[in-house]
Amino acid sequence: MRAEAxxxxxxxxxSVGLLRRHLDVETSTRRLAELNxxxxxxxxxxxxxxxxxxxxxxxELEDRLGSxxxxxxxxxxxxxxxxxxxxxGDTAAEQEGLDQLKAIKTEADRRQVEALLSxxxxxxxxxxxxxxxxGGTESCDWARMLLRMYTRWAERHKFxxxxxxxxxxxxxxxxxxxxxxxxHNAHGWAKTESGVxxxxxxxxxxxxxxxxxxxxxxxxxxxxxxxxxIQINEADCRIDTYRxxxxxxxxxxxxxxxxxxxHIPSGIVVACQMERSQHKNRATAxxxxxxxxxxxxxxxxxxxxxxxxxxxxxxxxxHQIRSYVLQPYQMVKDLRxxxxxxxxxxxxxxxxxAFMEAALAQRVHGGGPEKVxxxx
Numbered sequence: 123m124r125a126e127a128x129x130x131x132x133x134x135x136x137s138v139g140l141l142r143r144h145l146d147v148e149t150s151t152r153r154l155a156e157l158n159x160x161x162x163x164x165x166x167x168x169x170x171x172x173x174x175x176x177x178x179x180x181x182e183l184e185d186r187l188g189s190x191x192x193x194x195x196x197x198x199x200x201x202x203x204x205x206x207x208x209x210x211g212d213t214a215a216e217q218e219g220l221d222q223l224k225a226i227k228t229e230a231d232r233r234q235v236e237a238l239l240s241x242x243x244x245x246x247x248x249x250x251x252x253x254x255x256x257g258g259t260e261s262c263d264w265a266r267m268l269l270r271m272y273t274r275w276a277e278r279h280k281f282x283x284x285x286x287x288x289x290x291x292x293x294x295x296x297x298x299x300x301x302x303x304x305x306h307n308a309h310g311w312a313k314t315e316s317g318v319x320x321x322x323x324x325x326x327x328x329x330x331x332x333x334x335x336x337x338x339x340x341x342x343x344x345x346x347x348x349x350x351x352i353q354i355n356e357a358d359c360r361i362d363t364y365r366x367x368x369x370x371x372x373x374x375x376x377x378x379x380x381x382x383x384x385h386i387p388s389g390i391v392v393a394c395q396m397e398r399s400q401h402k403n404r405a406t407a408x409x410x411x412x413x414x415x416x417x418x419x420x421x422x423x424x425x426x427x428x429x430x431x432x433x434x435x436x437x438x439x440x441h442q443i444r445s446y447v448l449q450p451y452q453m454v455k456d457l458r459x460x461x462x463x464x465x466x467x468x469x470x471x472x473x474x475x476a477f478m479e480a481a482l483a484q485r486v487h488g489g490g491p492e493k494v495x496x497x498x
Contacts, residue, residue: 124216127204130223131197137230138193144237145186154183182306189233196226235479236307242420243344244310249410251300254291255318255337262291264321265338267470269299272315272340274472281305286406287380287393294327300393300410302345309344314481315474316342317443324449333449337442343417345409352412359411360384363400381407390414444477446470459484 123131157180160166167173200222207216239245250272254265276283282304289297303312318339325334346352363378380395381403392410394403446466447453454463459480463469469477 123201123204123208124220127201127220127223130220130227131201134193134197134223134227134230137227137234138190138197140234141186141190141193141230141237145190147187147190150183150187154180154187157183178306189229193226193230193233196222200226232475232479235482236310238482239307239310241310241313243346243416244313245307246309247302247304247345248309248312249286249300249302249343249345249413250312250315251298251341251343252296253298253339253341254296255339257334257336259291259293259295259327260325260334261336261338262293262295262297263327264295264319264336265297265299266291266295267321268319268338268340269296269301271470271472271474272303272312273301275312275474276301276303276305276308276472278472279305279311281308285396286410287395289393298393309342311478311482312342313344314342314478314485315340315443320442320445322445322447322449343413346413346416352415354385354408354411354415358386360386361404379403383407383411385411385415388415388418390418456480 157176160176161173161180200219203219203222204216205219207213207219252265252269252272254261257264273283284302284304286300286302288299291297318337321336321338322333323336324331328334360383362382362384364380364382365378379398379400380393381400382391382393384391390411392407392414394406394410396406397403443458444454444456446469447455448466452464452466454466454469454477455461456477459477461477461480463473463476465473
């Protein structure tokens with residue numbers, strides 16, 4: 123085979139080998155058989171919560187083992203196609219096999235990064251909170267675009283998305299919004315998106331068609347289960363009720379059922395308006411506050427454990443992570459990893475995997491550039 127094909131095959135085999143070791147195929151296969159047997163027992167669903175947890179574990183094991191088997195089968199097929207193309211002088215078949223190898227490598231690399239998601243809450247569902255920055259209508263519109271980007275990213279990965287809270291901008295866009303993304307490893311993948319996002323474009327709100335720079339922030343924190351004990355003193359919190367300010371229609375609240383909780387010691391503010399019931403919104407808001415405080419603790423631990431790389435892994439409002447330039451040229455650049463895309467429209471439509479994978483790999487391995495210059 124040509125050198126390019128040989129190199130791809132070696133890289134894929136290395137990735138598959140790492141995945142096999144990380145998964146411990148023999149142990150996982152045995153555990154899957156146990157779960158399959160359990161699921162067929164007559165009283166399996168008597169304890170619905172335990173049953174659902176076991177079913178999620180079974181689905182995850184089936185997915186991981188199935189992916190390994192698929193990689194190995196597709197690799198053999200692609201190698202055969204390349205070799206046959208070379209033997210018969212069929213350049214089209216050879217190129218097809220080469221394209222298949224590239225596609226397998228891309229997916230294997232993604233799975234390899236995903237296998238390294240081992241944080242306490244990486245497997246959990248996640249909240250994604252978006253806030254507009256200074257800049258009035260322009261920033262509110264940018265926040266709306268970010269919210270759509272994360273919604274589309276979640277939909278691409280077959281995650282379920284629920285709108286928790288949304289505060290409309292005065293003229294257009296949104297001042298803030300929170301969505302709940304449900305799916306395995308949702309938080310693990312999304313967590314590196316926390317930070318400030320900058321947009322450069324010709325403003326549709328400027329009659330003189332001038333170029334504007336806008337800022338909006340994303341904050342990512344995991345959904346935590348009841349087994350994680352987060353103590354909150356209610357005396358430290360201010361609870362406000364207000365009327366929903368959504369986009370309109372039959373689902374907008376007509377009473378003050380929306381809830382906002384401010385945790386005074388930390389300054390954390392959470393809000394929920396998804397339900398008509400104030401009681402349900404209050405319960406969801408308390409869960410969100412517990413999750414935010416838990417994420418704050420995880421950040422503290424990570425910062426202590428990675429002091430050498432603290433500047434690379436820092437997240438928060440004051441740390442700009444990515445620039446999206448629509449005018450005078452087209453580019454999205456991640457300022458932490460150096461990953462660049464020349465197709466902003468695709469990125470804004472949820473094509474974020476390359477950015478997430480690079481940021482995750484950097485956090486796991488502590489690598490990456492010391493400094494990446496921003497775009498103008």
